[in-house]
Amino acid sequence: MNADFGAPKELAGGLQQRRALYQPRLPPCLQAPTVKAEYGDATTTIEPSCAHVVAQAFPNTFGQPLVSFVAPAAAAAAAAEERAPIRVGVVFSGRQSPGGHNVIWGLHDAIKAYNPQSVLYGFVGGTEGLFANKTLEITDDVLASYKNQGGFDLLGRSIDQIRTTKQVTSAMATCRTLNLDGLVIIGGVTSNADAAQLSETLIQNNCKTKVVGVPVSLNGDLRNQFVETTVGFDTVCKVNSQLVSNVCLDAISAGKYYYFVRLMGRKASHVAFECALQSHPNMLILGEEVALSKLTLMEIINKICDGVQARAELGKYHGVLVIPEGLIESIPEMYALIQEINILHNNNVPVAEMPSQLSPWAAALFQFLPPFIRRELLLHQESDNSAQLSQIDTEQLLAHLVETEMIKRTKEGRYKGRKFSSVCHFFGYQARGSIPSNFDCDYAYALGRISLHMIAAGLTGYMATVANLKDSVDKWRCAAAPLTAMMSVKRHLRGPGAIPIGRPSIHPSPIDLKGKAYELLREKASSFLLDDFYRTPGGIQFEGPGSDVKPITLTIENQDYMGDIEILKECLSKVRTMVKPGCSREILKAAISSMVSVTEVLTLMSHPLNAELPLYHFK
Numbered sequence: 268m269n270a271d272f273g274a275p276k277e278l279a280g281g282l283q284q285r286r287a288l289y290q291p292r293l294p295p296c297l298q299a300p301t302v303k304a305e306y307g308d309a310t311t312t313i314e315p316s317c318a319h320v321v322a323q324a325f326p327n328t329f330g331q332p333l334v335s336f337v338a339p340a341a342a343a344a345a346a347a348e349e350r351a352p353i354r355v356g357v358v359f360s361g362r363q364s365p366g367g368h369n370v371i372w373g374l375h376d377a378i379k380a381y382n383p384q385s386v387l388y389g390f391v392g393g394t395e396g397l398f399a400n401k402t403l404e405i406t407d408d409v410l411a412s413y414k415n416q417g418g419f420d421l422l423g424r425s426i427d428q429i430r431t432t433k434q435v436t437s438a439m440a441t442c443r444t445l446n447l448d449g450l451v452i453i454g455g456v457t458s459n460a461d462a463a464q465l466s467e468t469l470i471q472n473n474c475k476t477k478v479v480g481v482p483v484s485l486n487g488d489l490r491n492q493f494v495e496t497t498v499g500f501d502t503v504c505k506v507n508s509q510l511v512s513n514v515c516l517d518a519i520s521a522g523k524y525y526y527f528v529r530l531m532g533r534k535a536s537h538v539a540f541e542c543a544l545q546s547h548p549n550m551l552i553l554g555e556e557v558a559l560s561k562l563t564l565m566e567i568i569n570k571i572c573d574g575v576q577a578r579a580e581l582g583k584y585h586g587v588l589v590i591p592e593g594l595i596e597s598i599p600e601m602y603a604l605i606q607e608i609n610i611l612h613n614n615n616v617p618v619a620e621m622p623s624q625l626s627p628w629a630a631a632l633f634q635f636l637p638p639f640i641r642r643e644l645l646l647h648q649e650s651d652n653s654a655q656l657s658q659i660d661t662e663q664l665l666a667h668l669v670e671t672e673m674i675k676r677t678k679e680g681r682y683k684g685r686k687f688s689s690v691c692h693f694f695g696y697q698a699r700g701s702i703p704s705n706f707d708c709d710y711a712y713a714l715g716r717i718s719l720h721m722i723a724a725g726l727t728g729y730m731a732t733v734a735n736l737k738d739s740v741d742k743w744r745c746a747a748a749p750l751t752a753m754m755s756v757k758r759h760l761r762g763p764g765a766i767p768i769g770r771p772s773i774h775p776s777p778i779d780l781k782g783k784a785y786e787l788l789r790e791k792a793s794s795f796l797l798d799d800f801y802r803t804p805g806g807i808q809f810e811g812p813g814s815d816v817k818p819i820t821l822t823i824e825n826q827d828y829m830g831d832i833e834i835l836k837e838c839l840s841k842v843r844t845m846v847k848p849g850c851s852r853e854i855l856k857a858a859i860s861s862m863v864s865v866t867e868v869l870t871l872m873s874h875p876l877n878a879e880l881p882l883y884h885f886k
């Protein structure tokens with residue numbers, strides 16, 4: 268374990284120092300040291316047919332009400348000394364995600380405003396630090412060089428799991444030893460599911476510590492009717508969109524390579540999806556689409572080759588393909604092979620013996636794959652027993668198979684263009700330590716402050732949430748949602764005969780293939796493929812007009828089309844000044860794509876006032 272966690276960092280002059288001075292904006296309800304908690308109706312689960320199973324597994328925490336936080340009446344705000352000091356622990360349970368530090372900062376500020384005698388302990392080294400009770404007291408001094416900074420290096424992280432009996436017992440022992448009123452668990456889907464179980468176990472064992480989850484994950488897959496997005500998703504998408512758009516421009520400049528880019532996102536492809544909306548690469552293959560259409564590996568390869576061939580007919584020998592790291596598991600035959608390997612891991616079969624123990628069809632597929640993929644598929648599993656997808660070079664597998672297929676097509680006389688050449692990238696870990704965007708700084712800081720109010724209100728088994736994120740911070744609504752309300756049970760089959768399997772849990776939310784954002788992308792797919800409609804969002808903006816740009820998916824999916832007349836007017840005036848009367852349709856398209864965001868264009872296209880402006884009818 269790194270002994271330097273929490274040590275003051277030397278911040279580079281210029282941007283890094285300036286970022287440390289940024290003061291996150293606070294929604295109105297969080298501006299006083301206390302809040303008023305308003306209790307709503309009892310909850311069930313996001314999948315009501317699972318309610319009885321969740322209720323059985325979580326007898327103490329199922330059905331709790333939603334809680335909203337509003338500003339207290341001025342007279343209700345008691346003096347700090349009238350409030351008992353609070354003792355809270357905080358742990359990074361999930362993977363690094365930009366903005367995580369600000370959750371701790373917000374929590375610290377709220378705790379001290381609540382009562383300056385309150386104490387906040389950070390667990391050093393992630394969950395391992397929680398189990399071993401290794402703490403660092405969080406103070407203003409400790410926080411100084413970590414404010415608005417990326418990574419999780421204030422406290423570090425270890426395994427993203429608080430699940431086994433030993434782990435839960437150790438965590439409970441730490442809560443008791445430190446006499447904690449609250450434990451704040453920072454992480455994604457897995458960490459929050461574990462937080463729910465820990466909270467239930469603590470109640471059953473008469474441990475007073477309240478457990479609060481905070482949605483922090485670069486993958487953006489912890490989203491449901493209570494959670495609009497996770498901390499870090501915005502930053503990671505911005506960093507990766509810049510990288511993708513950079514390679515788009517590189518590709519078109521030399522006209523000789525196809526770039527195969529893999530982005531993070533295991534069970535869901537949100538990062539790849541958002542980056543494609545931002546940067547417009549030629550091709551995007553989502554895990555969700557492949558799983559739905561049950562596309563085989565060779566069908567995917569043929570699809571890519573058809574795209575390469577169509578572009579060659581236009582004289583184009585370059586392009587950019589974006590995939591999520593989870594794509595490999597979405598391909599039916601690869602999924603089945605990975606499942607067989609997982610079973611062998613669970614049965615402790617030595618890696619060297621695994622290939623010989625595969626079923627005949629899986630062994631045949633395994634042998635067909637290039638040696639580097641075979642080696643990567645056999646790596647030890649993640650904490651949730653899934654394959655280590657970040658270590659599997661799916662982009663290289665695709666590039667290799669596409670090259671083979673293009674050579675075959677050439678030999679058969681089906682392809683007459685130039686030789687296909689590729690360059691592969693995994694833009695994965697690079698973004699996790701990035702300086703967080705203003706949005707992630709504000710969002711994380713607010714969630715940290717909400718966590719304190721949840722503990723003060725005695726809530727346990729809840730997640731801190733903020734709604735209305737597409738709007739400015741002064742319109743954000745702060746709340747707490749029961750973790751059990753986000754649970755469902757996996758099923759073997761769909762429909763009435765479906766058999767529930769496993770314990771209820773919080774599951775990653777896939778891309779909504781019926782959603783507005785996906786519809787937009789599909790409409791543009793053939794133009795993206797052939798027209799090199801690249802878009803350059805550039806680096807993260809911290810100041811000025813670009814600094815408040817939010818994820819396109821977040822704004823599109825939550826867009827109130829009829830209500831945003833102000834946005835409409837602003838867009839109209841922008842485009843009117845740019846476009847000259849009588850200019851071509853192509854110029855209009857380009858003007859719109861470069862001048863306004865997709866969200867704005869969508870708003871324009873869907874708004875009744877759109878009829879005023881024939882130029883928007885390019886669709």
Ligand SMILES: O=P(O)(O)OC[C@H]1O[C@](O)(CO)[C@@H](O)[C@@H]1O
Nearest residue numbers: 362485486531532533592656657
């Ligand atoms: O740091 P680690 O353990 O290699 O984590 C890698 C994984 O973490 C994530 O970044 C976030 O869950 C995944 O997308 C990726 O597969």
